[in-house]
Amino acid sequence: MQVTGSRFTVETALAGNDLTTFPDFPAEIRAPAGTTYGVSAFQIQFGAGDIMTPGDAVDVLVAMNPAALKVDLKDLRLGGSILVDTGAFSERNLTKAGFPANPLEDGSLAPYQVLTFDITRLTTEAVKAFGLSTREAHRCRNMWALGLMLWMYGRDRQVTIDWLRRKFADRPELAQANVAALNAGHAFGETAEMSEQLVGYTVPSAPAPPGRYRTVSGTEALAWGLIAGMRGAGLEKMIFAGYPITPASLLLHTLANLKAHGVITFQAEDEIAAIGAAIGAAYAGALGVTSSSGPGMALKTEMLGLAIATELPIVVVDSQRAGPSTGMPTKAEQSDLFQAVHGRNADAPLAVIAAATAVDCFDVAIEAVRIATTYMTPVIVLSDAYLAHAAEPWRLPDAAALPRFPVRFRTDPAGFHPLLRDPATLARAWAVPGTPGLEHRIGGLEKDYDTGHISYDPDNHARMTRARAAKIAGIANDIPPQRVALGDDDGAVAVVGWGSTYGAIHRAVREARADGLDVSHIHLRYLNPFPRNLGELLQRFGRILVPELNTGQLVHLLRAAYLVPAEGLSKVAGKPFKVAEIVDAIESVHRSKPR
Amino acid sequence: MTVTTITDAELVPKDYASDQEVRWCPGCGDYAILKAVQKALAELGAPRERTVFVSGIGCAARFPYYLSTYGFHTIHGRAPAIATGIKLANPELDVWVVTGDGDGLSIGGNHMLHVLRRNVDLQIILFNNEIYGLTKGQYSPTSRRGTRSPSTPQGSVEYPVSACAFALGAGARFVARAVDTQQPDVVALLKRAHAHRGASFVEVFQNCVVFNDGVFDHFTAKDVAPDTQLHVEHGKPLVFGPSEERGLRLTPGTLALEVVPVGDAGVPLHDILVHDETNRALAQLLVALEPPAFPVALGVLYCNPATSYERELYAQARAAGFGREPADLGALLGREGTWTVER
Ligand SMILES: Cc1ncc(C[n+]2csc(CCOP(=O)(O)OP(=O)(O)O)c2C)c(N)n1
Ligand code: SF4
Ligand SMILES: [Mg+2]
Numbered sequence: 001m002q003v004t005g006s007r008f009t010v011e012t013a014l015a016g017n018d019l020t021t022f023p024d025f026p027a028e029i030r031a032p033a034g035t036t037y038g039v040s041a042f043q044i045q046f047g048a049g050d051i052m053t054p055g056d057a058v059d060v061l062v063a064m065n066p067a068a069l070k071v072d073l074k075d076l077r078l079g080g081s082i083l084v085d086t087g088a089f090s091e092r093n094l095t096k097a098g099f100p101a102n103p104l105e106d107g108s109l110a111p112y113q114v115l116t117f118d119i120t121r122l123t124t125e126a127v128k129a130f131g132l133s134t135r136e137a138h139r140c141r142n143m144w145a146l147g148l149m150l151w152m153y154g155r156d157r158q159v160t161i162d163w164l165r166r167k168f169a170d171r172p173e174l175a176q177a178n179v180a181a182l183n184a185g186h187a188f189g190e191t192a193e194m195s196e197q198l199v200g201y202t203v204p205s206a207p208a209p210p211g212r213y214r215t216v217s218g219t220e221a222l223a224w225g226l227i228a229g230m231r232g233a234g235l236e237k238m239i240f241a242g243y244p245i246t247p248a249s250l251l252l253h254t255l256a257n258l259k260a261h262g263v264i265t266f267q268a269e270d271e272i273a274a275i276g277a278a279i280g281a282a283y284a285g286a287l288g289v290t291s292s293s294g295p296g297m298a299l300k301t302e303m304l305g306l307a308i309a310t311e312l313p314i315v316v317v318d319s320q321r322a323g324p325s326t327g328m329p330t331k332a333e334q335s336d337l338f339q340a341v342h343g344r345n346a347d348a349p350l351a352v353i354a355a356a357t358a359v360d361c362f363d364v365a366i367e368a369v370r371i372a373t374t375y376m377t378p379v380i381v382l383s384d385a386y387l388a389h390a391a392e393p394w395r396l397p398d399a400a401a402l403p404r405f406p407v408r409f410r411t412d413p414a415g416f417h418p419l420l421r422d423p424a425t426l427a428r429a430w431a432v433p434g435t436p437g438l439e440h441r442i443g444g445l446e447k448d449y450d451t452g453h454i455s456y457d458p459d460n461h462a463r464m465t466r467a468r469a470a471k472i473a474g475i476a477n478d479i480p481p482q483r484v485a486l487g488d489d490d491g492a493v494a495v496v497g498w499g500s501t502y503g504a505i506h507r508a509v510r511e512a513r514a515d516g517l518d519v520s521h522i523h524l525r526y527l528n529p530f531p532r533n534l535g536e537l538l539q540r541f542g543r544i545l546v547p548e549l550n551t552g553q554l555v556h557l558l559r560a561a562y563l564v565p566a567e568g569l570s571k572v573a574g575k576p577f578k579v580a581e582i583v584d585a586i587e588s589v590h591r592s593k594p595r
Numbered sequence: 596m597t598v599t600t601i602t603d604a605e606l607v608p609k610d611y612a613s614d615q616e617v618r619w620c621p622g623c624g625d626y627a628i629l630k631a632v633q634k635a636l637a638e639l640g641a642p643r644e645r646t647v648f649v650s651g652i653g654c655a656a657r658f659p660y661y662l663s664t665y666g667f668h669t670i671h672g673r674a675p676a677i678a679t680g681i682k683l684a685n686p687e688l689d690v691w692v693v694t695g696d697g698d699g700l701s702i703g704g705n706h707m708l709h710v711l712r713r714n715v716d717l718q719i720i721l722f723n724n725e726i727y728g729l730t731k732g733q734y735s736p737t738s739r740r741g742t743r744s745p746s747t748p749q750g751s752v753e754y755p756v757s758a759c760a761f762a763l764g765a766g767a768r769f770v771a772r773a774v775d776t777q778q779p780d781v782v783a784l785l786k787r788a789h790a791h792r793g794a795s796f797v798e799v800f801q802n803c804v805v806f807n808d809g810v811f812d813h814f815t816a817k818d819v820a821p822d823t824q825l826h827v828e829h830g831k832p833l834v835f836g837p838s839e840e841r842g843l844r845l846t847p848g849t850l851a852l853e854v855v856p857v858g859d860a861g862v863p864l865h866d867i868l869v870h871d872e873t874n875r876a877l878a879q880l881l882v883a884l885e886p887p888a889f890p891v892a893l894g895v896l897y898c899n900p901a902t903s904y905e906r907e908l909y910a911q912a913r914a915a916g917f918g919r920e921p922a923d924l925g926a927l928l929g930r931e932g933t934w935t936v937e938r
Contacts, residue, residue: 014934159932214933224928231924239683260916261927264683264908269709273676276669276706280649280680283667284688288680306670396933399925433665433681433688436644441613441660443668444652453615454660 001025001064004142005042006391007163011155012046013215013393018208019046020503022054022576023389027246027329034088034096039071052357052503054390056578060152062145064088064119066097081113083148085141087120117188119144126184127177136174140181147185157182209395216394218358218387222317223254225365227261228399229315230287232366233373234406239281240289241266241274246329247388248293248319271296275303275316282312283442285409285432287369291317293385294336295326301344304378308348308468310442311419311428313372313379315365320384322574331574332386334499335550340380341528341557347465349472351375352528354382356502359394361387364525370405374478375471376427382527384549386576387500413437417452425478426471473529482531487513487520490540493589496566497547498524498554501577505547508582519586524554535562543589545569547582606640608633613663619654624775624801628722629661631781636664638782639789646689649678651703653695653729655722655801672703675710678717679904686905689789692719696737697727700756704736711765714793716903718785721758721796722775724803725810732806744806759882762796763875763897769795770878770897774815775802780826780893787895793903814891825890827881829898832857832867835890842867852880854889872898 002023009021025040032038045055057077063069065088076082084104094102103109104116123144127137143164150157161179168175216224230238240263242252256265268274271292278288292300297318307314320336322328340352351371355364361383368379410416410429418440420429431438440452448455449463484494485502486509497505502523509521522537524530538544538558544566546555552568559566569585571577611633619625636646646664650656652671659666669677674692682690692710699707699721710717726744727733734744734751737758741750762770769791771784781799788795800811814823821837833843834857842857844867855862871877878897884890909917916922 010932014932016934016936208936210936210938212929212933212935214929214931224924227927228924231921237684239680241680258927259912260919260922261924262917262921264912264917266679266683266908268676268679269705272673273679273706273709276673276676277680277683279669280667280677280682281684282680283677284647284681284684286684288684302670303673310667395936396925396928399923399928402924432685433647434645434685439643439663439665441615441662441666441668443659443666444670445668 001040001042001142004146005044007146007160008042008149008155009044009215009391010159011150011157012044012153013213013391014159015153015155016208017046018049018051018393019044019215019391020051020054021389021391022386024575025330034065034067034093036067036071036097039068041068041072043075051392052507053576053579056580062149064141064145066093066099066103069103070097070099076112078111081115082109083115083117083145085119085145086116087118117148119185122184122188123181126180130173130177130180132173132177137177140178143178143181144185144188147182147187148189149185150182151186151189157186208393211395213393213395215391216358216362217389217391218355218361218383219250219254219389221358221361221394222251222355222365222381222383223258225362226255226287226289226315226369227258227263228362228402229366229369230262232403232405233287233369234404235285235287235373237262237264238287238289239264239266239277240291241268241277241281242291243268243271243274243296245271245293245296247321247385248291248296248317250388251291251317251319271299272303275300275307275314278314278316279303279307279310279312282307282314283310283433285430285434287373288312288314289317290314291319293319293321293329294323294339297336297339298343304350305344305346305348306444307378308344308350309444309446311376313376313430315368315372315379315381317381317383319388320382322385322572328574330385332384332500332576333549333572333574334382334384334501335553335572336382337498337527337550337553337557340382347469349469349528350377351379351472351475352382353379353525354499354527355387356499356523356525358387358390358392360502360525362394362397366403367525370403371475373407374405374427375425375475376430377472382499384500390500409435410438411435416440417450418442419447419449419452421467426467426474476526476529476532479526479531481533482522482524482537484537485521485523486510488518489520489537491520492518492541493543493545493586494520494522494538494541495545495547495582495586496522496524496538496554496558498527501547501549504577504579505582507579508586511579511583512586517586517590519590527554527557530561535564538562538564538566543567545585545589547571547577547585549577606637606643608637611636611641611643611663613661615660617661618657620805622804623654624724624803625655625658625722627775627778628720628781628799628801629658631778632658632720632785633662634778635782635785635789639786641689645687646691647678647681648691648693649674649681650693651695651698653698653727654803655693655695655728656698658693672698672701673706674698675703675706675715675717675719679710679713679715682715682717682905683908686716686909690717692717694719694721695728695735696721696723696725696758697735700736700758700761704761707761708765711762711767711794711796713904714766714768714901715905716792717794718788719794719796720785721798722801723758723798724801724807725755726803726807728803728806757882758798759796759896760879762798763879763882767796767897768793768899768901769895770882771796771895772798772800772882772891772893774800774811774824774893776815784895787898791898791900793900814886823886823890825881825884825892827870827872827892827894827896829870829872829895832864832869834864834867844868852884852889872896875899
């Protein structure tokens with residue numbers, strides 16, 4: 001289903017629509033087919049307008065079996081269309097999905113437009129010529145359904161056909177069968193066999209600024225952004241080390257195929273070794289990057305302390321997922337914010353930034369590399385399970401105009417010690433093994449501010465602790481002031497968000513403003529340190545509403561930093577916000593008296 | 596401040612000493628190993644700027660501070676991971692790992708397993724004192740059963756791990772063993788380890804005078820050493836004793852070694868096993884030998900090189916285009932599925 005969804009996404013993007021997707025799938029690799037917990041869903045919203053979320057309620061639901069209907073029907077708007085494969089609505093599958101009676105027959109679907117096709121049979125017929133096993137033939141059902149959907153929305157099929165031929169290059173009969181199923185679904189829509197109820201839709205292209213576009217997922221944008229960042233820093237190579245964990249593994253897979261761009265990938269034995277290798281790489285003068293998700297981030301904690309103590313530049317990408325512990329591995333949450341900002345022993349500050357959209361991942365990755373190498377510090381990039389998969393159209397940047405911030409390795413032995421600081425950034429000298437005359441020792445033991453040697457001196461420790469804090473705090477002088485994403489820069493209500501809730505909040509604020517409410521959207525990229533003007537900006541609003549996919553972490557940090565009466569809107573369902581949920585909250589804040 | 600003057604003159608052992616005061620307990624075996632390492636580096640003519648010592652945490656792990664090369668004192672057990680990253684970033688560097696029995700086989704056992712299995716080109720020296728020195732004397736994973744320590748007042752009931760057996764089991768392709776006080780042997784083994792491309796593992800029995808003094812005396816004390824140490828050499832018969840009057844052979848009909856008298860009164864020399872350092876099965880038998888029934892095997896127990904991890908990785912990367920003309924980022928981004936919006 002995920003493959004079907006992403007093919008539809010590509011064709012839709014090529015048709016010039018704006019879009020946002022929401023792949024939602026179980027943690028089990030081959031979850032038992034037909035069970036409700038094994039349902040794999042792919043949601044896409046597209047249209048001519050500015051699409052920012054995968055949509056609250058869907059217009060069309062394609063249910064390939066009863067379990068999918070059972071799980072996803074609640075997301076269908078009243079009056080929406082349901083396409084089902086009757087061939088999959090067997091007694092057995094109905095029981096497995098927990099339907100006491102066949103919903104196609106008991107009238108329970110009356111509020112919707114139900115379109116039934118025996119996709120199983122139609123597919124089997126379409127692929128008969130290729131001598132597949134029954135199982136393989138059944139697997140082509142998704143392509144049949146995709147063919148029908150592509151017809152329905154007037155999409156081209158060629159890119160998908162090419163892709164199928166590439167994918168099954170060594171099994172030509174599978175390629176042919178899948179193409180045949182795709183074509184059959186499409187033809188079904190177009191020819192007489194088509195049910196009368198089914199009308200083709202056309203969605204005009206979204207008005208977009210001129211330029212060259214492609215679709216990009218958050219993971220791809222991150223990967224390319226890291227490469228762009230490495231180049232911006234003038235570094236020769238990136239050592240990317242990771243240990244497989246959903247949903248972070250995608251970044252490892254993506255970068256493993258980008259070696260031509262100066263990337264060496266290393267699958268380590270665990271997350272500790274992965275960040276260790278990134279730190280070793282940074283020490284040796286490369287861009288060191290590691291990536292994980294909550295449980296793996298927990299394992300990296302001690303190494304982050306080492307990177308802070310030795311002041312080495314690494315980038316750590318955290319694709320957040322629902323927790324605690326193993327939690328819900330494929331579901332998004334924003335609940336690692338505390339862990340990123342504060343989750344280490346002792347006073348151990350580092351920089352934390354978050355990506356707002358799939359496209360934003362590109363810029364955020366570059367910015368992470370810039371901050372890491374400029375300030376000789378680890379930087380945590382917060383992404384999440386939703387952003388990792390979500391795709392949207394992206395106007396390609398001009399590669400020549402990307403930011404440049406070349407690093408300067410120390411080469412001069414005169415007066416050198418490893419803790420020599422740049423007076424402006426407080427970054428220590430980056431002196432790389434292989435450089436004659438700069439041989440030195442670093443490590444996790446506290447070091448003397450003036451010589452870099454081991455020191456247990458009490459005043460020195462206080463001084464070093466302050467220096468580490470001042471260095472990170474100083475980053476605030478080197479990032480753009482916080483702007484308002486939508487609305488006025490003062491007023492009744494500010495909705496303050498961070499990370500992947502951007503689209504839902506933006507949409508909600510737009511709707512509320514259209515209804516005449518005085519509300520603005522502020523979205524934070526920089527979570528540690530905060531932009532310098534943030535406190536002052538927040539003071540200009542009567543009420544501050546902070547929607548988060550956690551139980552209130554940013555709201556806590558804002559209150560602590562600025563003593564503002566920020567109010568949280570929390571959702572921890574493993575799903576993104578619906579626009580309506582935020583609109584409701586804005587309205588109720590407007591109605592209620594300030595606390 | 597350490598400003599090193601670069602000269603072309605030959606380096607002597609003291610050129611590899613840093614200006615830091617060495618802070619091990621007086622009489623600690625670590626001093627002897629430090630001297631041996633400095634001597635080996637001098638004999639190798641190792642360029643200081645290209646030499647990196649990486650360590651974990653423990654008494655042994657203080658090592659890098661006392662050398663004038665590059666050094667990274669990391670965190671407990673994780674030095675192999677950081678060393679791997681260094682080697683991946685710059686395969687030209689000569690990277691050494693210094694670890695202890697707790698650091699390398701307890702908290703860092705997993706990393707040790709994988710760095711050996713992957714065959715990253717590193718020299719790994721494990722200082723085995725059969726105790727946690729830095730944390731004041733608790734038993735370690737190499738401590739023998741019955742070891743009394745602050746955390747095992749009635750004696751440890753655990754079975755110890757053998758460092759070299761672990762290394763072999765992990766797939767190490769160079770495994771050697773020495774005693775801290777036998778400096779010429781340590782120097783020779785370090786030089787062999789250095790010459791070996793791939794992960795080389797050297798266990799040094801190291802006396803902790805404070806918490807485990809004399810724990811190796813039963814085979815290191817001068818009076819017993821000739822009878823309890825077997826110094827193996829590739830291609831030479833496995834003989835020991837003050838006048839090499841004893842040797843090892845396979846007990847006929849079994850896969851077990853036995854000690855036999857050699858010569859006129861005993862077994863002819865040609866029936867004694869000859870050391871073959873490329874034979875893993877033999878190495879496995881040798882590492883398991885223990886007094887009192889057997890001597891302790893010392894020297895290069897196993898050496899069977901294969902292409903190292905980072906070389907293979909770079910070969911693959913280069914085949915995929917790494918390191919050629921920098922690939923065009925614009926081309927990557929616009930590689931497939933683009934469309935153009937006109938004005
Ligand atoms: C994460 C962590 N846990 C525990 C310690 C405490 N610790 C420091 S050294 C050490 C044991 C060292 O033993 P070994 O590796 O044998 O080195 P030795 O001191 O004997 O040379 C321990 C437990 C630590 N530094 N870090
Ligand atoms: S405690 Fe033992 S190992 Fe540590 S320095 Fe002292 S003698 Fe050496
Ligand atoms: Mg020890």
